[in-house]
Amino acid sequence: MRSIASRGRLAVTLSVLAALALSACGGGDDDGDETPPAPEELRVQDSRQFSVDETRLPFTALAGAPETDRWWGVLRGAGYRVEVPKNWNGMLVMYAHGYGGTGATVSVSDAPIRAHLIAQGYAWAASSFSSNYYDVRAGVEDTNALALAFQQIGAQNGRTLAAPKKTYIIGTSMGGHIAAAAVEAETIATANNPVRYHGAVPMCGVLGDTELYNYFGASQIAAQQLVGVPATAWPVANWATLAPQVRSALFTTFPSATTPLGDQYKEIVKQLTGGERPMFNEGFAGGMNATVWGTFGRDGTINGILNKDGYDTTGIVYQFDNDPAQTPAETAFNQAAYRLKADPEANRLRRDGLRWFPKTAGQISVPVVTIHTLGDVYVPFSMEQIYKRRTVALGTDKWLVQRAIRGVSHCDFTLDEQTAAFDAMTNWEQNGVKPAGDEVLDRATVANPAYGCKFSSASRTPNSCPAS
Template sequence: MKITATRAGALALALLGLAGCAGQASRQLPVPEESRVHDSRSFRMPEAGLAFPALASSSIETDRWSGVLGGAGYRIEVPKNWNGMLVMYTHGYVGTGQDLRVTNPEVRRHLVENGYAWAASSYSKNYYDVRAGVEDTNALALAFTKIAAEKGRTLAEPKKIYIMGRSMGGHIAAAAVEQETLRTAINKVRYSGAVPVCGVLGDTELFNYFAAYQTAAQHFAGMPATTFPTPDFEKLRPALVSALWTSYPATTTPQGDKLKAAVMHLTGGPRPIFEEGFRIKVLQDILWNGFGADGTINGILNRNNLDTTRIVYQLDSDPAISAEEAAFNRDVFRIKGTPDANRQRSDGLRWIPAVNGQFDVPVVTLHTLGDMYVPFRMEQLYNERARANGSDKWLVQRAIRAPSHCDFSVAEQVAAFQAMADWEQRGVKPSGDDVMTQSVVADPNYGCTYTINTPGPDDLPALATVRPTLPACTKK
């Protein structure tokens, strides 16, 4: 059986309202080492938004349950012909509001029509709280059969549990199968496989990328940073944009061209669909709205974790450092993080759980090539870490030719999930893309193999609008 709870985990479940069985463990939860701003925040789960209807145009009969567990909302769906396997779905970042929300998986139709049960948590906290995401998702997995019994259906423990998530949820899904998580989580679940899509697979390196973009923009605009954090960044922003774009974000000035080149390398190097992604206003706005931060990730940490001292900027396609690049790397303002701002802890997971690349179950990832928000570089960092730890034999990565953040077709996600499931259940490793070789990634046809542009019944209308405007593949 793939699901276990430690004695400490058992008490955690009891304190979360899962107790009720005689003989439940009575040990105390770990004492928090310190408090932080985030710990004082309160959130609410509007129960009116938890119920969800049956799938449209589906003949599959399912039981659908919703409720609140440990302050987090949940949804569960189990087909009448359940195959004994459970998929935990982890949603992405939903902001800093007080209201929590649960999201159904995009691959829901595929799951229930193939006999899989799925469950999704709202998590008990918003903000970039991956720690809560892992713990609350695991707590829901551990409570699955108990909830089913309370709802009137007796189920055996799942024989397999998988995890799939997008964006911040991709971070959660990747962290959930890490050896460090298995050692330090309060609620322990041994997943059989994972599918992180558009995931933050470099964990805190994502925020270093934001900081590197900001300081590069200030430098090229002739308004270099001199202190950290940048005071009143929003007041400076209009002048920066004017210096770097003649028409934001479509047309850059000569100095903006240099910034764009630097950002191309920060996000994964020369590749198809980068230009299209760079020109998406909503993504640039999201990035720029986050510039000027203090490095605590909105109070998730107590100290600055941003560090750009190890970043090597490049401004052209030659990996050798030119004289101009050497001068830029010497002169650009560097942010130095506080040591151990996101250290390992004795009271559970790190505040931002690590993705070290130490895992021993099948993992299949997806990433869009044009994503400026959670860039393709995350895949390269994950690959580097997995290879350094000998976990690359368990990793398959696929590139998708789309310009925005997480704008996959449902079919692309279904193919990734099914590739992982077939690998785990039948032992045949699926194919994937080389994300590391610069000449391969830069090829005009890169990403063609696993891109599926044909819309399905569950795709958003934008898929049929955007995909035909992108550079076509000349081979597949």
């Protein structure tokens, strides 16, 4: 059967791509002036230096797995690993890893479902990316460059490989953002290393792109306002001094036990992160909440990924309960809240490639299957809701299937949950069988105590799912 990807791609029209190109180039003059555009401005990230520790690139065969060829090296400043079964099925899976921190050394990670991939005959490849920090632009470009070099790497190592008949992309956390951005029409139109993937599996991904950082800013603003030390400027100049005061007013033990005022803050965070749902309480009381608080006090450049303030809370609606209707108290809180407004230049289209912070706008035309844990308050379930709304608005939600997983922490998946999502995506793309998923926008559905049980592993559900 001919694949869905070749049978029914979304019409990303030439006019749309032309508009993107014109915008990226700064206009559409037709006066014959061929003067090249001025160089793009730089940001802090562009001044940072990173290197690959090549001694950490080699990797060994998996015990009991099919025989493979394994190659590693450095490509354009990024380390890589490639594994190709001897009985290769002709298809390639690119894996994008999560946030690598802020160190000067970049490192590569194996695909978490490596054993499953090679058992099914798939080749896989993963890049370290050429930089650390939250550099999704580098992650997309370096992953794509590795995909494009796949045959060449094989030839350099004595194996002739045909061009992959299918190329898929999967990723976790920041890598989930990369996987989702990689299949966007804007990315395909503006990347320096464009790849047309046949499907994607973003896992625990930042599917709301900059909305994640808007949430971080909104959470700090709400915490300060509740405690009576509201923000009046950004970044908050004396946050280091205020933080202990704010935290002690909201928590008796941070982050596991709240004060009565902290209960109100907890409800605000619940609504910012996806609304009433199973596993939220456990997630809020865990280490990921402390990680969220670790983002407070920063400016809006996402640690130098942007060079102007990219936070924007003008669209945030604070709620004290799961009812979207605003009470007088909620209205008053929203009216009083300090609002962040992003500089329009902070994340504009670039003339030299992708946006600094690539968008996940929902301009997709291939199967995308996502999984997300319900208790995650760091990259929260609301990312899925934002992404779904974007695809609905564009009419591309027919290409999207989402699955809620009853995990407590960030990327808290079992291997079988990940392999099930991958197999669902490839079966959909190769055989036209659209998989089942979860409704993510209906509040009553998401709030049901059994929500997320359908696609959560049997290894975790007996003690967390209601008896049938």
